[in-house]
Amino acid sequence: MDPLSRYDPLADDPAAFHAACERPLPSVVRVNGIKATPERVRRAFEAAGVEFEPVGWHEGLFRLGEGESPGNSWPFVHGWIYGQEEVSAVPALALDPQPGERVLDCCAAPGSKTTQLAARMEDRGLLVGNDNNLGRLSALRSNAERCGVSNLVVTRADARNFSLKPFSGERFDRTLVDVxxxxxxxxxxxxxAVESWSLDHVEGIAGVQRGILARSIEVTRPGGTVVYSTCTFAPEENEAVLQHALEEYDCRLVEFELPLESVPGITEWNGETFEDSMRRAKRIYPHHNDTGGFFCAKLEVAG
Structure with a gap:
């Protein structure tokens, strides 16, 4: 049995859902606002003969033509663009960091969302990119350097035990939790990802996710924002993890605008019920926008 079939009851059109999952994913790049503008990248692609088209819901994203590779163009080498899956751009939009703020990306490597956060912060303030994988941290540092990011501090720690001591004990304004x-x-x-799928793995990684989200809430200031995101359909890793946080911490789910098609988070799964506010989370299915699958929720820590 295809593991994705367990989500047929959640999909508005199961046949379209499965058909989309079997199609190749379009190649997408994000314009790095620290070094370039969409118009500048557009002109560079045209001059280099790169086939592309704009992504309607985000002016800083371009879909490349079939056979085009993000890394094969000079705008990539110079840090003007970053190869990034289209829905992967959603969490930074939801977090909405501002220039001068203190922002934590607790599972940052290899850096697609971290460099996006830096650009939205106009490379000002403090951005901490944390990961516990040394090899992936090397990629994070390399990507940040290529993109001209200068407000980034890279740390290596288990996000479940992230310490504020190196940062004078001061909590963050916003935290991205892309687990x-x-x-x-x-x-x-x-x-x-589906061929090696097992429910044991889903349930095991959900425990890690609960720990990461819990610590992220703890290191975010009262009134601050935490965005939780995954690239999975499993309610065990999405709504159930959020439910645990809502029960254990003084925080609440808040609405956020998303300019591409999505459906609300669910309030029931396999006999387990979740708060009605879970509908403020967003599920993105491949057949709605011709993207990958994604889940994103925005939390406000009580002030």
């Missing part, structure tokens, strides 16, 4: 997950939503580019 490790079962990656079911990446099936269009990583078929092995």
């Amino acid at each position: 490790p997950c079962s990656c079911e939503g990446t099936v269009r580019k990583n078929p092995e």
